[in-house]
Amino acid sequence: MFRSKTKVLQLAVTLLACAFLLVPTILSVMAGLTVNYFKGISSGLTLKWVYQVWELYSESIFLSIWLALACLIVTLIIGLPAAYGLARHPGWLSRMLEEFISLPLAVPGLALALALLQLYGTLKGFRASWTFILVGHVLYTLPFMVRSILAVLAAMDLKTLEEGAATLGASPWQRFRDIVVPNAMPGILAGALTVVTLSLGEFNLTWMLHTPYLKTLPVGLADSYASMRLEIASAYTLIFFIIIVPLLMAMQWASARAQRIAK
């Protein structure tokens, strides 16, 4: 395996790149577990900081999970029929619409948030409620849901499948329930995981929209970096990783699967 020099070089470059990415992560995680970061590991390991983060920020964690789930439900309710409509009526108008709902991807989160604030900022009840952040998250994640489902639906002959079901006596609703949704499932799953992951990790837009009583996971992270001791901030990073990394992995798996089906 190590016979040729190119192989050795390849391995060295790969390991270096990994180290470049992983070492800061490991350092940060370790900082959250050491008694005193400035004295190093020799000061001993502890979960004290993790507990403190939990005490200080558990509300942020729950708010983020709640927001992510609410965002998932809303994007499903809007995204699934939208993707279905776009898939059933291909043409320039559908393509325009698809591009239009994808606009939030191109517009910076900050600008999107500013626009929302300008438009709704004066509605006090709405401005101060979690649904305000939800609106931002839905705007930002909806294109991922729609595109993910659309890719799977566009790959099959949906029209003929539905016609087949119709000749067998299925009403439009039954066709949607029995044929469209089950066959779109890989796309729905990939879209759902993407939406949840993005919603949990979204900072730009959320930071602009949040109030002191409504801090999400990443906003809390920024807060802890700014105002807490380094060990707490690092422990927070650790908790963030624990939540987001499995989701990221599941998202990768589901997207790869949906892409395979779309082919």
Add this chain to the structure above:
Amino acid sequence: MTLRLTNTAKTYPDGTRALLPTELYVDQGEIVSLLGPSGCGKTTLLRIIAGLETPDAGSEIWFGSDNVTSLPVERRKVGMVFQFFALFPNMSVRGNIGYGLKMQKLPKSEIDARVTEVLDMCQLQEFSGRAVDALSGGQRQRVALARAIAPRPRLLLLDEPLSALDAALREELRDELAVLLREFDITAIFVTHDQDEAMAIADRVAVMSNGQVVQSGTPEDLYRNPKSAFVAGFVGNAMRFDGTCEGTKLKLAGGTLTLPGDGSGQDVFVRAEDVQIEADGPLTGRVETVTFLGTHYRIGISGITTDVLASTYVGQNAPRAGETVTAEIKPEMLMLLPKGAAGE
């Protein structure tokens, strides 16, 4: 169930007339084939009968004594087999076949029994648990047929059901389909562009061209008595002679033929199997091509008429290319059709 269409037409929003006003009657248990080249309106007609296309105002579709013109597809109780099968990939073979029964809200035990019965009829027992994408083309075609037939439809519609299969399989399934359709004892309409398929399966063939049924009859009738040049050419590949008619004589570049009747104002057609290579025949030409087709040879002869005239030769000693041969055509085998009614 009988099917009756009156004044049924289809015009697309852009003004394209896919189907001109058409009358069609299909008797109980009759298997009718709609035969025609692509774009002739045969699939449109089938989809109108299914309820998948809305016909123009004034069209009427009767299933027995029910006027179903405004009934949506899901309430017409038709079975349909699609060109590319349209099997549901999210369901097993059993799930696909049982779907129509589920839509009728039958109890589960009855669905199971009926699905098993149809699986047996279509010889699909061993595949019942499989996913549909784990089936071969021929198996999919049979599942599609089983799925269409399981809910006991009033009418079975088949849209080019064999065209997605490869040639060898197509022939085998064609004969199988002909047997199965008669076993089901169901009124069926079968769309195809393949004359062999239409003749092998149907009791009656309706030949379509440019959005119209141009002639309808038994396969033998269409073959022997075509009413137009289009039907003569499309069913059985009849060839037209390029010559001048003088009474009952047809003068050709390679000789003179005796016609069965007065040929003035008529086009004269013949089929390859009726052109006999005989010594002392009245027509003389030169052999251009000799194609061995197993049961017979197909000989292309030039010099008799403008185009190469094909002749079927059965026997051992086929003429060779370049030879001069004489041919004979019995007057009763010549088909006289009015000039200009080409219809193509």
